[in-house]
Amino acid sequence: MQRVVNRSVIAKRILLPSAHRVNQRSLQAFYSSDVPGSNVPYKPYKAEESSLLTSIPSAADVVIVGGGVIGCSTLYHLAKSGVRNAVLVERHQLTSGTTWHTAGLVWSLRPNDLEVRLLHRSRTLMKSLEDETGVNTGWINNGGLFIASTKQRLDEYKRLMTLGKAFGIESFVLGPEESKKLYPLMNVKDIYGTLYSPADGTIDPAGYCTALTRAASKLGARVIQNCPVLDVETKIDDFGTKRVTAVVTERGTIKTPVVVNCAGAWSRTIGQLAGVKVPLVAMKHAYVVTERIEGIRNMPNIRDHDASVYLKLQGDALSVGGYESNPIFWEEVQKDFAFSLFDLDWDVFSYNIDGAINRVPIIEKTGIKSTVCGPETFTADHKPLMGESPEVRGYFFGCGFNSSGMMLSGGCGYELAKWVIDGRPEEDMYSYDIRRFSEKLIDNTRWLKERSHESYAKNYSIVFPHDEPLAGRGMRKDALYEVLRDAGCVFQERHGWERPGWFKPDDLAPPLDYDYYGAYGFSVNAENKYYDRLKMDYTFDFPLHHDIIRAECLGCRERVAVFDMSYFGKFLITGPDAQRAVDWIFTNNSSLAPGSTVYSCMLNKRGGVEADLTVSVLEPRGQGRPHDPRFEGHGFYVAIGGAIIQHGFSYIKDVIQDRGFDCCLEDVSEEMALLSVQGPKSRDLLQSLVDVDLGDKNFPFSTNKVVTVAGHKARAVRLSFVGELGWELHIPNESAKAVYRSIMEAGKQFGVVNAGYRAIDSLSIEKGYRHWHADLRSDDTPLEAGLEFTCKLKTDIQFLGREAIEKQKKEGLRKRLACFTIDDHIPLHGLEAIWRDEKVVGFLRRADYGFSIGKSIGYGYVIHPDGGVVNTDFLKSGNYSLEHMGEKIPAKLHARSPFDPKNQRVKGIYA
Secondary structure (H helix, E strand, C coil): CCCCCCHHHHHHHCCCCHHHCCCHHHHHHHHCCCCCCCCCCCCCCCCCHHHHHCCCCCECCEEEECCCHHHHHHHHHHHHCCCCCEEEECCCCCCCCCHHHCCCEECCCCCCHHHHHHHHHHHHHHHHHHHHHCCCCCCECCCEEEEECCHHHHHHHHHHHHHHHCCCCCCEEECHHHHHHHCCCCCCCCCCEEEEECCCEECCHHHHHHHHHHHHHHCCCEEECCCCEEEEEEEECCCCCEEEEEEEECCEEEECCCEEECCHHHHHHHHHHCCCCCCCEEEEEEEEEECCCCCCCCCCEEEEHHHCEEEEEECCEEEEEECCCCCEECCCCCCCCCCCCCCCCHHHHHHHHHHHHHHCHHHHHCCEEEEEEEEEEECCCCCCEEEECCCCECEEEEECCCCCHHHHHHHHHHHHHHHHHHCCCCCCCHHHEHHHCCCCCCCCHHHHHHHHHHHHHCCCCCCCCCCCCCCCCCCECCCCHHHHHHCCEEEEEECCEEEEEEECCCCCCCCCCCCHHHHHHCCCCCCCHHHHHHHCCCCCCCCCCHHHHHHHHHHHHHCCEEEECCCCEEEEEECCCHHHHHHHHECCCCCCCCCEEEEEEEECCCCCEEEEEEEEECCCCCCCECCECCCCCCEEEEEECHHHHHHHHHHHHHHHHHHCCCCEEEECHHHEEEEEEECCCHHHHHHCCECCCCCCCCCCCCEEEEEEECCEEEEEECCCCCCCCEEEEEEEHHHHHHHHHHHHHHHHHHCCEEECHHHHHHHHHHHCCCCECCCECCCCCCCCCCCHHHCCCCCCCCCCCHHHHHHHHHHCCCEEEEEEEECCCCCCCCCCEEEECCEEEEEEEEEEEECCCCEEEEEEEEECCCCCCCCHHHHHHCCEEEEECCEEEEEEEECCCCCCCCCCHHHCCCC
């Protein structure tokens, strides 16, 4: 990733203004300035004197801390949603932290549907605010060009183009000559092609924020500047829940149940006031503004990802910036750093200039008018921090935007306002939700710094369907980590957990300590076999280890496979109101006899699926172990996907608190391993090791028992996530290795194989099983996802979201999940547009290759092009194709799972 740049040559090639041509050493001194905003190519925000004298209210419905673009947008959307008593407090003046110096780029296309929607809302707001307020926001719609120097990069852009079609966003793939006509000053000799996005543009930060706050103020909201926050007061309520009660400022105390932390680089300080951890880091991020360039006016903005540089139109000049591999951390965030900039470090920034000169050669002969180097905040996965804290109720996040706050502000401000008002956003915001991170991880300094660095350095890297971080590895390991490592496991990382991806037993390749890609004096790992494994996935074709995954899948289908799923979440719900709690929280009927297990959903009040999981009914008075707890009355064991442990636990906890249920929720995730033994020979293998009859009569599907396996106690649950006969074994950590080794030894005669999550992904999509946050999300209902069977609608038991589900069932569905296969032997990865009778009706949420059926499979939600009801007749009556890399491929719609549609194999029926 790191490029070696001859900085002295670059310094000579950039022409400074004629009166100030200086040598390399004096560059920083030349560009330092004591005049606020003198380097920034916008007129900085200046508050009216009267606005600085606004009185402090004694109480407010919501207090926003921080007057950057996210704070201003959130205030605007709260006011537009009817919250009139909302207050924004800013320690200095609006925009004075990071917003004032932002480059102001606004794109249309991103590699996921959420951000496409958020960007659309932002652009719509930016274009309409002037009519609403009379304030010029500085919106300029000059379009954008994405430069591809390789075929793989152009393939990535084709995927963006295809996804955009599902949302009516126009874009065009251009060849070098067409690109040259659109941007005559661009060097196209080394490019493969470009993607032209006409809807892109730029925005003026000061004008935009002025318009937002002026509109909010007219609706009754207040903006209070020169008002530092001293404390955020909390209290413990009668149920033991910590809640926000007030915000203390230098000018008085505001009683409030809700505070929204939009303080940018200062967010960690504001978090500390309430005892809340804020997992972000501040870095110095820079761009330079050139002198006037003849012929540049009206040109589109450029993103040259392969050179890690952007070129933004700035009148008749260019702003040039990018992402280098050795950014400078701002370790000591200064309290009074307002309308201020850092001196530019040319040793760092020269990384970007080289690429800019190559792309637009005239820059080499153009003077630099000014440099801008200011603070930006970055997170471990390059996604913002939003939503309610899992630590303090009423404490919300709106920070850590990774240099994308301006372009995402309209969409994120809207969603954050809905989050505060309704308790949940409208869109599926899980990838931004603070609760995606484990509370046990977010205050780990090493993890945060390493992952934030890598996310920054790889910001412009190609987004392949399968990639894993090199940073922050080995933070959370289950009891089987070392055993599987020695068995050739190639691990994946999910929120700190190391989980099995796939296996190559003949050559071990564990993740190594992070080398920062050679930056900061670190030596690049001389031999990094794990990185070599990852590179096998750096393709949009079938990966180089396609046959290895095939062997794991067919080993499961034909014989027996062992999956380590230990990173799964494992919760216990016990106590006097445990039955009432699970009845309300989960959609399926859990009023069953001990030993029963059900697959269920957990909904929000709009009927959206917040998680899918299994609920096992327990026998009381157990042995007091995690797999066999001791309790009185009713008790339940919940297993949930490991990537959403914090989200699931926090959601259940919030509902218990809000409803006042008298029960105990306990997280025992790290106390047990989970081995899933699946396949036609699974019963034969396990029967030789356990002390109970595994026959259908004694141990039917969807039941659980405490058993002895290889001399160790465990809870066995007869379930499958791959569509085969099989059992999950939930085992205390101290017994996990012994049980695993016994299974593998006993399994030799049955052809047992280790298998990882890449195999699970393939096997489960083949069977039609859902993956939460892929083909099942919080903006999908069980009815839309084909999971009505998980809802106890035939009982009179009320559950959260039932009213919305019943209403939707009565009115008809406006979208429906559908399964497609293609006969062409090409990979599907998701994001492919779904065409029905020559109209785009959706896109694939999830896709993989099915080795048992020998075809690529995709799942996506189909909508009616006229907004009508989507029923079975509508689905069956169309002719379908999937758009892959700009090419339409005939597709077959499946009404049922293409593999084992009669669901025989999980019952042990093998014809």
